[in-house]
Amino acid sequence: MARNATNKLLQKAKKLKSDEFYTLFSDIASELQYYKEHFKGKVVYCNCDDPRNSNFFNYFVQNFKELGLKKLITACYKEQTNDLFDTKENEDAFFYEYSGSENENLNQADFVYFKGDGDFRSSESIGLLKQADIVVTNPPFSLFREYVAQLMKYGKKFLIIGNINAITYKEIFKLIKENKVWLGINLGRGISGFIVPDHYELYGTETRIDESGNRIISPNNCLWLTNLEVSQRHKDIVLTKKYAGNETEYPRYDNYDGINVNKTQDIPCDYAGYMGVPITFLHKFNPDQFEIIKFRKGNDGKDLSINGKCPYFRILIKNKRVQTG
Numbered sequence: 001m002a003r004n005a006t007n008k009l010l011q012k013a014k015k016l017k018s019d020e021f022y023t024l025f026s027d028i029a030s031e032l033q034y035y036k037e038h039f040k041g042k043v044v045y046c047n048c049d050d051p052r053n054s055n056f057f058n059y060f061v062q063n064f065k066e067l068g069l070k071k072l073i074t075a076c077y078k079e080q081t082n083d084l085f086d087t088k089e090n091e092d093a094f095f096y097e098y099s100g101s102e103n104e105n106l107n108q109a110d111f112v113y114f115k116g117d118g119d120f121r122s123s124e125s126i127g128l129l130k131q132a133d134i135v136v137t138n139p140p141f142s143l144f145r146e147y148v149a150q151l152m153k154y155g156k157k158f159l160i161i162g163n164i165n166a167i168t169y170k171e172i173f174k175l176i177k178e179n180k181v182w183l184g185i186n187l188g189r190g191i192s193g194f195i196v197p198d199h200y201e202l203y204g205t206e207t208r209i210d211e212s213g214n215r216i217i218s219p220n221n222c223l224w225l226t227n228l229e230v231s232q233r234h235k236d237i238v239l240t241k242k243y244a245g246n247e248t249e250y251p252r253y254d255n256y257d258g259i260n261v262n263k264t265q266d267i268p269c270d271y272a273g274y275m276g277v278p279i280t281f282l283h284k285f286n287p288d289q290f291e292i293i294k295f296r297k298g299n300d301g302k303d304l305s306i307n308g309k310c311p312y313f314r315i316l317i318k319n320k321r322v323q324t325g
Helices: 003-016 025-032 055-062 123-131 141-153 164-168 170-177 279-283
Strands: 043-046 071-076 094-098 134-137 157-163 182-187 194-196 207-209 215-217 222-226 258-260 274-278 290-295 314-319
Touching: 025 055, 025 182, 043 055, 043 123, 055 071, 055 094, 055 134, 071 123, 141 157, 141 164, 141 170, 157 164, 164 170, 164 222, 164 279, 170 290, 182 279, 274 279, 279 314
Parallel strands: 043 071, 043 134, 134 157, 258 274
Antiparallel strands: 071 094, 157 222, 182 222, 194 215, 207 215, 274 314, 290 314
């Protein structure tokens, strides 16, 4: 086989497997500790999780009584794509229900097999979704928009992992702007890594194999997205800098009546107008303190620019609590 053809097959295989990332137990526990009050008497649905290897399943089983859960449902879809490097047999899709009984064990005899492929968009999976109160999982990043849209359609509470770039999707940003969803507690390096299959290339500098033999990569580019209320998101960003007409540090945009702010920590406390801030501002965003106006574009429909040059993507905001004097 020609070398170029081989490279194409390798790239295709990598793309096909790009969503096969398993979340670390420690990262799940680190985030879930802030939301425990929401789970009492609730049905939790992990609809992208094989209970035989899902740390979401492990976490909720271990903390079932502490959280006061009513029921846990996990669902596993059937792999539809075959490639040269796939050594796993195509098993049937199934779901498993755990009710917290002391004599209850994960047993294949208790698996309920889907008639279809178990995809989260299937009618069978949607039937389970309708039973659930809260969805917690690591969904396919490539289907993130569609996944969140489904959760919103059925009015579900959720806590899910996505790529930081999801902030820039117009569908997701609109929900954030309307205060319907928000970022969770951990972001970037706050999500320490993902377990990948044996055939997956350990690329990048931050890779490791743990004491259990799990192959882990740390992309440092992920976030938690949720609509579960948490007190931390109502903490004000402490503002120590002042604008006072300083257009050297805070230049104005060519195509929008606002100033550019390079770092969240540099937001001036005394500026009443519009400000463009980095997208990472959303991790500290307090809806009581700031209003989100729009994303990225100036009045001419083009990217915000300064002296003809575009800085990194900016979110336009306005301070609700301008400090005077």
